[in-house]
Amino acid sequence: MLCWKCSIHSRISAFRDHYLDVDFDLSRVIFVTTANQLDPIPEPLRDRMEILQLDGYTEYEKTHIAQQFLVPRQIQANGLREGEILFEESALRTIIRDYTREAGCAI
Numbered sequence: 001m002l003c004w005k006c007s008i009h010s011r012i013s014a015f016r017d018h019y020l021d022v023d024f025d026l027s028r029v030i031f032v033t034t035a036n037q038l039d040p041i042p043e044p045l046r047d048r049m050e051i052l053q054l055d056g057y058t059e060y061e062k063t064h065i066a067q068q069f070l071v072p073r074q075i076q077a078n079g080l081r082e083g084e085i086l087f088e089e090s091a092l093r094t095i096i097r098d099y100t101r102e103a104g105c106a107i
Helices: 043-047 059-077 089-099
Strands: 002-007 014-017 022-025 030-035 049-053
Touching: 043 049, 059 089
Parallel strands: none
Antiparallel strands: 002 030, 002 049, 014 022
């Protein structure tokens, strides 16, 4: 995942929200946004950005998230009781390794 921090220069210091009829001072604002690719970002905008590359979750972290949150939620959502179905850690790792990818990434 890519994370950008973009500072607004002093020449763009005001913004008026016409719906709320309110002025905003942008002289000390930092915009933070995320994306998965740099290519679609126009070069003039990219020049104003500080680009931080952040890694996604590790396989270990994804397995922990699945065991602690996703599997229990799906068991409940599908009307099963605890013990009626079991996901072994090796099965979760296979699912993570072979059937998932980072959100927004097209391979």
